[in-house]
Amino acid sequence: MKLSSKALLALAISSITATAYAETQSQDFVPTTLAGTSAQSEAKGFIEDFSLGGTTRNWYSHESKYRGGTFSYQKHGQTLTxxxxxxxxxxxxxxxxxxxxxGTVGVKTEVAVYNALVLDRSKRDIKGGSNRTLADSNGDAVDQWSKLGLANVQFRVSNTTLTAGRQNFSSGIVDTIGNRALPSSFQGVSFNSEEFSNLSFQGGVFDRVSPRSEQSLSKFRTEYGNGAETDKVSTLGVNYQPLKSLKTSFFAANVKDFWNQYYFGATHELGDAQQLGLTTGFNYYKTVDEGKKEMGEIDNDTFSLSLGLTHQAHSLTFGYQQVNGNEYFDYLHETNGIYLANSLTSDFNGPNEKSFQIAYAINMAEYGVPGLKFNAYSARGWGIDGTHYTGNNGRAKFAYDGIQSQDGEKHQEYGVGASYALQSGPLKATTVRATYVEHRGSEFQSDGSIKEFRLVTTIPFNIL
Structure with missing residues (x-):
């Protein structure tokens, strides 16, 4: 019961239009009973169920800053922009x-090799790479590189699985992110238990992250912090479906010496989308400092509410988001641990920020072109105020730079996208997605003013 597929993530908003072909959503209560079957009892065997396959993704992005913004790179010891x-x-x-x-205890292994081939190797173009292209200390692209993206062993009893090693994990706080040529993954131990019909439990302890565009493992750091690192992230949570139409999730996480974070999410579906359906999503995060307070003193409450109306092929969605705190709503870097409605190119997560989004999507299957979808959105954020941020009060080495200069900052973002998924043939499930996004920020808003075009083609393949 992953809530991320229901949240309003604008460039994936087409997921909402899928409800346009559902029948009237039942509001019946779902009793909690033991799962009717045991996944382990249906195990086929270590070799008998072996599979070999994967995906290849062509990932292209062109960005342009404006209103005075520039990228920088080094050439012959000189900084150019x-x-x-x-x-x-x-x-x-x-x-x-x-x-x-x-048998009673099942064992399996999973190994995935990740390979990146850089197609644009110009130092001037990649600008040092950031989290898009791997570059060396001189800013030159690493032409080709590989790593073990996944390497784990799994043990299963009944419907409960324990995984140890490098792995994927998905929750509202710690979640694999896959919006580059390669995804991230985590090193540690986790479990997933689905012993009940509508109630499941997840948890994990991780000490390293495998970044999207790096060969080596890294310690965890935050998306908006100034470089502090930690080597222990612990999380535990529950997913519960009390009604056929209602799914909920609650997770807590301890990020050692950074913070304790708590997440609650709920999605509810109502009506018949052939006539009119309503999808409601609510997400809430509470973050408080912990241990050595390496990210300074934090007391942050952030929430979002989204309302999606669907009629046949059409979807119209509204999202409101609010940050209550004098610091950013922050989350772990190299994760997708931000299930907020207005997390777009900008996360709309400035101190005390309020934001509103309106989005439209259409699924062309209704008009005889299955697999073709379009979407457009516009979002605005206002009231960003970091003037009350007290910094670290001398307690920590790292903090949020420049936040105190944000006084009444505002910004806006709009985007359009189109995607197509092949429905048949040898390349079935291949997806092509093109997006254009433009973001404009006021003088001290942290994201600046930037335009970006992306073209991403993903091809799955099976060998065995």
Whole structure:
């Protein structure tokens, strides 16, 4: 019961239009009972259920800053700047996965090799790479590189699985992010238990992250912080579906010496989308400082509410988001741990910020073109106020830079997108997605003013 697929993530808003083909959503209560079957009892065997396959993704992005903004790069020991940055990478994942052995305790292994081939190697174009193209200390692109993206062993009893090693994990706080040529992954131990019909439990302890555009493992740091690192993230949560139409999720996480964070999310569906359906999503985060307070003193409450109306092929969605705190709503870097309605190119997460988004999507299957979807959105944020931020009060080495200069800052973002998924043939499920986004910020708003065009083609393949 992953709430991320229901949240309003604008460039994936087409997921909401899928409800346009559902029947009237039942509001019946779902009793909690033991799961009717045991996944382990149906295990086929270590070799018998072996699979080999993966995906290859062509990821292209061109960005342009404006209103005085520039990117910088080094050439012959000199710092040069211009408005543009281009990254073009082919990322390929080859995944080998065994089946579970038979018996009371099943065992399986999973290994995935990640490979990146840089198609645009110009130092001027990639601007040092950031989290898009891997570059060396001189700013030159690493032409080709590989790593173990996944390497784990799994143990299963009944419907409960324990995973140890490098792995994917998905929750409202710690979530694999896959919006580059290659995704991130985490190193540690986790479990997933689905012993009940409508109630599941998840948890994990992780000490390293495998970044999207790096070869080596890294310690965890935050998306908006100034470089502090931690080597322990612990999380535990529950997913519960009390009604056929209502899904909820609650997770807590301890990020050692950074913060304790708590997440609650709920999605509810009502009506018949052939006539008129309503999808409501609510997400709430509470973050408080912890331990050595490496990110300074934090007391932050952030929430979002989205309302999506669907009629056949059409979807119109409204999202409101509010940050109550004198610091950013922050989350772990190299994760997708931000299930907020207005997390777009900008996260709309400035201190005390309020934001509103309106989005439209259409699924062309209703008009005889299955697999083709379009979307457009516009979002505005206002009231950003970091003047009351007290910094670290001498307690920590790292803090949020420049936040106290944000006084009444505002920004706006709009975007359009189109995607197509092949419905049949040898390339079935291949997806092509093009997006254009423009963001404009006031003088001290942290994201600046930037335009970006992306073209991403993802091709899945099976070998065995």
């Amino acid at each position: 211009d408005r543009n940055r281009t990254n073009w990478v082919q990322g390929t994942i080859l995944n080998a996965s065994s089946g579970f052995t038979q």
